[in-house]
Amino acid sequence: MKTKRWTVEIFLNEDDNDDVTTATAVLYTGAGRRHESVGHARRNPSDRPVPEIGDELAAGRALSDMSAKLIGDGAEDVAQMAGPAYETH
Template identity: 70%
Template sequence: MVAMQSKQWTIEISITEDDEDAVTTATATLFASGARRHESVAYARRNPTDRPVPGIGDELAAGRALSDLAAKLIEDGAEDVAQLAGSIRAR
């Protein structure tokens, strides 16, 4: 039986809002093996005619930042697979 290796990655999300609660900014940072690996920044903008509900902007901005972070990880994996496939073909 093969022993499984366990790893832990941490994502930190920082959220800020402008003074008018019109723009929410979320920064999602991925830490892998204790080192910063990726950072994604995303925004949510409130329609000026809507009443301010900061929680909605938080959710939208954080979700968008996490989505961008996920896309970066998928791109990393695809590039690694392509490089590995290229090195196997070169043999």
């Protein structure tokens, strides 16, 4: 069995007021492909700042976007492999 390894890095940035957290998730595949997704979390002005919550929400949203992109890429690849014989009209 062959094992492959993909690496994801998540970069978290908060604005100066701790109101908005931005997470950038970058996936590197073993074949050298790079995918990037971004997620944001915005603190309600009436809530006290808890940076960990913004980090979790923004990172989760970036990873969710990454997941959707990868599923879309896979579906496109399957469609291309199927060729014209499998196209529906």
